[in-house]
Amino acid sequence: MSxxxxxxxxVVRAALLEDLGRAGDITTEAVVPPEATVEAVVVARxxxxxxxxDASLLAFELLDPTxxxxxxxxxxxxxxxxxxxxxxxxxxxxxxxxxxTALNILSRMSGIATATRALADAIAGYKARIICTRKTTxxxxxxxxxxxxxxxxxxxxxxxxxxxxIKDNHIAMAGGVHAALERAKCHAGHxxxxxxxxxxxxxxxxxxxxxxxxxLLDNMNPxxxxxxxxxxxxxxxTEASGRITLxxxxxxxxxxxxxxxxxxxxxxxxxxxxxxxxxG
Numbered sequence: 001m002s003x004x005x006x007x008x009x010x011v012v013r014a015a016l017l018e019d020l021g022r023a024g025d026i027t028t029e030a031v032v033p034p035e036a037t038v039e040a041v042v043v044a045r046x047x048x049x050x051x052x053x054d055a056s057l058l059a060f061e062l063l064d065p066t067x068x069x070x071x072x073x074x075x076x077x078x079x080x081x082x083x084x085x086x087x088x089x090x091x092x093x094x095x096x097x098x099x100x101t102a103l104n105i106l107s108r109m110s111g112i113a114t115a116t117r118a119l120a121d122a123i124a125g126y127k128a129r130i131i132c133t134r135k136t137t138x139x140x141x142x143x144x145x146x147x148x149x150x151x152x153x154x155x156x157x158x159x160x161x162x163x164x165x166i167k168d169n170h171i172a173m174a175g176g177v178h179a180a181l182e183r184a185k186c187h188a189g190h191x192x193x194x195x196x197x198x199x200x201x202x203x204x205x206x207x208x209x210x211x212x213x214x215x216l217l218d219n220m221n222p223x224x225x226x227x228x229x230x231x232x233x234x235x236x237x238t239e240a241s242g243r244i245t246l247x248x249x250x251x252x253x254x255x256x257x258x259x260x261x262x263x264x265x266x267x268x269x270x271x272x273x274x275x276x277x278x279x280g
């Protein structure tokens with residue numbers, strides 16, 4: 001069993017249990033004979049970037065291990081409208097029972113990958129990379145962050161224990177940028193990176209005086225970002241954040257920042273429409 005499967009199987013199993021409830025698929029049980037078999041395809045209803053296919057197909061496998069499942073596309077591929085990404089055949093009860101769980105996962109992850117790809121394409125030619133945040137759906141972070149990578153982005157922290165990110169509330173509670181950074185450095189192990197969020201160039205200057213691995217430049221306009229990048233002068237990784245959209249991403253990338261973080265690609269990306277069609 002692969003490492004990724006170990007991570008995603010509990011998520012997919014929980015999603016199936018949520019949908020099947022206490023009595024299972026009572027509609028299919030009533031309407032479809034138990035011996036009925038089907039041939040089905042998972043089809044893209046619109047163009048985009050595919051993500052979550054392995055997790056999606058796992059829903060069918062968990063519900064009925066006898067189903068024959070054929071992947072016809074790799075995660076991360078650009079798909080066109082009408083493209084069949086998988087073929088499933090076997091007992092109808094398993095196919096119909098897992099259909100919605102599978103499509104929910106596939107449509108959401110493909111939507112995230114598609115949104116990320118659009119942003120990555122918008123800043124092509126600049127050194128900046130699109131990264132995600134911890135603004136993910138509870139329980140789905142592993143899948144959603146993988147979807148970001150498949151869309152051409154990169155990942156920020158997976159959780160609070162990956163690295164230290166000192167935000168505005170931490171600074172307020174510590175009594176300032178200097179105090180917050182000094183405390184962080186006293187507690188960080190030799191492998192722990194420290195990033196601090198700054199809203200002004202004065203805060204940035206204070207952070208650079210103490211020393212820091214990365215700076216999150218929050219809600220700064222392009223001109224201020226350019227000045228911030230010049231101030232940093234390669235001494236720390238620069239990350240721009242704050243309601244960055246497809247329309248504004250290129251202007252932000254042009255300032256010379258290393259990273260552009262976007263929370264909306266995981267919390268608000270539109271679903272990519274995929275469906276399941278049964279032959280005949």
